[in-house]
Amino acid sequence: MRPDCHSNPHAVSRLNLSTSLTGMLVAGTLLIPATVFSADEPTPDRETSISPEDRQHWSYQPVERPPIPTVKTMAWVRNPIDAFVLHRLEQRGWRPAAVAAPRALLRRMYLDLVGLPPTLEEQQLVHQNASPAAFDGLIDRLLARKGYGERWGRHWLDLVRFAETNGYERDAIKPHVWRYRDYIIRSFNEDKPYNQFILEQLAGDELEQAGTETLIATGFYRLGPWDDEPADFAEDRFDQLDDILNATAQTFLGITLACARCHDHKFEAYTQRDYYQMIAIFDPLKRPQNGRSDIDSPAGSSAELAKLADRDQRIAQHDQRIHTTCRAAATKFLAMLSAEEIQTELPDKLIEALALQWDKCTDDQRQEIRRHQPQIVIALRPWLDKPQQAECQTALSAIEELITETPDLPRGYFYVESSPQPPPTHLLVRGKANNPGPEVKPGVPSVLTPAPPEFLESSKTTTQRRLSLARWLASQQNPLTARVIVNRVWQHHFGQGIVRTPSDFGVMGTPPTHEFLLDWLADWFVKEGGWSLKKLHRLILSSNTFRMSTEWNNEYGAADPENHLLWRKPYGRLEVEAIRDSMLAISGKLDRTMYGPSMHPFVPGEVLEGHADKRKIWPEFNEAQANRRTIYAQIKRSMIVPFLEVMDLCDTTRPSPQRLVTSVAPQALTMLNGDFVNRQARYFADRLVAQGGPEADHQVQLAYRLALCREPTARERELMLGFLRSETVSRMQEQPRATEKDARQYALVQMCRVILNLNELVYSD
Numbered sequence: 001m002r003p004d005c006h007s008n009p010h011a012v013s014r015l016n017l018s019t020s021l022t023g024m025l026v027a028g029t030l031l032i033p034a035t036v037f038s039a040d041e042p043t044p045d046r047e048t049s050i051s052p053e054d055r056q057h058w059s060y061q062p063v064e065r066p067p068i069p070t071v072k073t074m075a076w077v078r079n080p081i082d083a084f085v086l087h088r089l090e091q092r093g094w095r096p097a098a099v100a101a102p103r104a105l106l107r108r109m110y111l112d113l114v115g116l117p118p119t120l121e122e123q124q125l126v127h128q129n130a131s132p133a134a135f136d137g138l139i140d141r142l143l144a145r146k147g148y149g150e151r152w153g154r155h156w157l158d159l160v161r162f163a164e165t166n167g168y169e170r171d172a173i174k175p176h177v178w179r180y181r182d183y184i185i186r187s188f189n190e191d192k193p194y195n196q197f198i199l200e201q202l203a204g205d206e207l208e209q210a211g212t213e214t215l216i217a218t219g220f221y222r223l224g225p226w227d228d229e230p231a232d233f234a235e236d237r238f239d240q241l242d243d244i245l246n247a248t249a250q251t252f253l254g255i256t257l258a259c260a261r262c263h264d265h266k267f268e269a270y271t272q273r274d275y276y277q278m279i280a281i282f283d284p285l286k287r288p289q290n291g292r293s294d295i296d297s298p299a300g301s302s303a304e305l306a307k308l309a310d311r312d313q314r315i316a317q318h319d320q321r322i323h324t325t326c327r328a329a330a331t332k333f334l335a336m337l338s339a340e341e342i343q344t345e346l347p348d349k350l351i352e353a354l355a356l357q358w359d360k361c362t363d364d365q366r367q368e369i370r371r372h373q374p375q376i377v378i379a380l381r382p383w384l385d386k387p388q389q390a391e392c393q394t395a396l397s398a399i400e401e402l403i404t405e406t407p408d409l410p411r412g413y414f415y416v417e418s419s420p421q422p423p424p425t426h427l428l429v430r431g432k433a434n435n436p437g438p439e440v441k442p443g444v445p446s447v448l449t450p451a452p453p454e455f456l457e458s459s460k461t462t463t464q465r466r467l468s469l470a471r472w473l474a475s476q477q478n479p480l481t482a483r484v485i486v487n488r489v490w491q492h493h494f495g496q497g498i499v500r501t502p503s504d505f506g507v508m509g510t511p512p513t514h515e516f517l518l519d520w521l522a523d524w525f526v527k528e529g530g531w532s533l534k535k536l537h538r539l540i541l542s543s544n545t546f547r548m549s550t551e552w553n554n555e556y557g558a559a560d561p562e563n564h565l566l567w568r569k570p571y572g573r574l575e576v577e578a579i580r581d582s583m584l585a586i587s588g589k590l591d592r593t594m595y596g597p598s599m600h601p602f603v604p605g606e607v608l609e610g611h612a613d614k615r616k617i618w619p620e621f622n623e624a625q626a627n628r629r630t631i632y633a634q635i636k637r638s639m640i641v642p643f644l645e646v647m648d649l650c651d652t653t654r655p656s657p658q659r660l661v662t663s664v665a666p667q668a669l670t671m672l673n674g675d676f677v678n679r680q681a682r683y684f685a686d687r688l689v690a691q692g693g694p695e696a697d698h699q700v701q702l703a704y705r706l707a708l709c710r711e712p713t714a715r716e717r718e719l720m721l722g723f724l725r726s727e728t729v730s731r732m733q734e735q736p737r738a739t740e741k742d743a744r745q746y747a748l749v750q751m752c753r754v755i756l757n758l759n760e761l762v763y764s765d
Contacts, residue, residue: 050446054269058515059254059505060447060479065523066516078132080524081543084517085566094556097568100549102130104765107709108569109138109541111764112493114147115154115578115629116585123709132547139541143534146594147629149189152533154577154631155492156184158659159251159503160223161243163652164598166294167225167637175296177413180219181631182595187217193531194485195474198252203467205417206459215299216412220247221285225637225653228292234433244282245275250655252473254484254505257445262431268506269447272427277443280425281465285415290364299412302461311406318395318402319370320358322377325391329383330354344379346372373399420458422465444472448479480505482522487512489536490521491658493546495572503657513564550765573661574762576647577630580676583756584627586707587683591627598634599625601641602675623679646670671757681753688748696724699748707755724751 054060068080069087076096077083089096100108106126110118118126126134142148162181165171187197199207204214224243230236246258259265260275288295298308334355336342344351350372353365361369369376377384377392384392426436442465443452453472456464473481484505491497498518501509512518521536529535540546548569556567563570574582584590602621608614617639626633633641637652646666650656671677684703692702700720704712712720727747732738738746755761 049271050269054447063519063522076544078544081545085545088565094567097548097551099547103710108764113142114145115151115581117582136542139538149185150629150631152188153185158650158656160220161654162223163635163637165636168227171638174413176411178598179216179412183216191534195531198474199470202470206462206464206467211301212299212410218414221415238433241279241282245278247655250503253480254503267508270445274445276427276440280442281469283425284417284422284463296411296413298409300409307406311402315399318399322392322395323358325388326380329380332383333380417462422463476526482526486521486525493540495570576644579762580630583680587680588687589627589683593628599628599632601626601633643676677756681749684752685748703755708760
């Protein structure tokens, strides 16, 4: 959603605010400049607004590969990443932390790449061979798993403000938007080159090879909140365009261009003209809707769409033929239905359509007839003579043949651009839709490029403005794209990026802790890596920098408490998806079904009490379906699943480059007393009995290996065995009729609940 220009420091004008007190308006205690914005004031040209000094910011410079530094301890260097990190440490006379223990490194790699703990068999393989080369092979095996796309696809969904509803009052479902999520997961698993990934999401409909997949990819534009009944439709239209611009600028460029909607950016070299030139790129996009209902569209190539349109036209002719043939029968049917002499299961909307001539039916009514045509003929058969029945059957057979010959295309949720003629785009004075200023042409922020990129001529169907933008973004000439994505990958492996403001590479963002390393990685990613994210993962995870332990050093910690120099591997709490998925894997209940419509996790009844139609707001809980990975959980903006919300799910209304990590009482209460964790504790206990046998010692040992990938210490083993004995006794005292077997099972469940609540379980190591 658009930032509030009066509360966001990035949204304040770059104009000189040295206005005299006589030019101020007093509203309570707030002094508001009265002369800062003027509808008659000309907007500065790009050339005079951007100075040579503005262009000198480090992130606006071309990416050039720096030399790999020379270090003293060459034995520690496994690849250039280590050389850059070690060089900074040696300048301080410091040494990196020791390598992590094999168990810790094993669990770290699994949770980082696939978001699940290793199985007992997988743990055993590493125990047999814990050499650096063995871990290198493990990286390749993990990257080849389908779970990699589910883990890293979720990181991307945070960035693009993915949710499955519109938000606002009605918060309606975005139809078939889950196909975009599936596209993301598949793209990560297929290791789609990142430059192609950009092209498909920004201009998938304008590519020569456009088809179902690339059209679904453009759902990126339509993921944000949408008000289906705005107070001002013109203003709402620009709010939608603002959402698109903000998501594009932050996700791919790491800049806060959206702050320039109402005026030039106060701190950054982004002008209001820059903003509206980018808006002009997206302005030709139209939202498919029927009234205030959000609708989807068939996703296919131009040829496929043309063939489908021809098929539908021919089907409509057969529908009309049936409707006309059945007019007399429909009249008799409706009369008897009105007199309550018969009953029917046909929907009310369809009953209304049957009473009309074909040319009087609305598009919705014709679609309703289309969906129920065979049932209509069956319902009217008693009033149809044999020639009429034959006529209807012939038409039905023809429809069936047409559908077999040209099946329906998958439905997708995306904007459409169906005209090569772009609408005029105006700079809006003060950002208001009812106050247009001069017309602007498409362009990109001037400070990012010495010469504006060339925009393609319109094709027969679209303006190709978005394709022009996407090509510029995905080119080696762009100074930001590679730096930004490399930094994001680094962030998710180390908890913080080399630039710790991952979506703000401007002057207000934090400078990189290792600028030369960032540029080396960005250059390598494009040239040697071929824009491959999997190759980038492999490079990072094979470094000794990644494989350091989390061991604390008092001296280093006092001088560098935030670990800017990477003298150890930082701790990092897992996201809620990895926590929930890990618990399902530990309990043995994880369902690995991939793709398709979303599942609905458990929502407590009291959460639904305020809704008139509880089934409509959230379906009845189906545990078997809900045991899928958390990325497939439906995200409803007006009612986030409580377990996900309390465990710091991202804000879905805007791009979220980094999750907040809070430590609050409701988290502990949810983990200890919540429905999900208690159910998994029961299943976990059942698994321990089935696989570990009746001996408590074996059960404790197995529990630690499944949950924490290690053996319990002697102290932990002693405590857990004592806990099982005391809980068994307490249970039998509280429940005199309980058998010892039942009491021991109850105690085992409580032990499992304790283990699932250990801090160690929600940290990678």
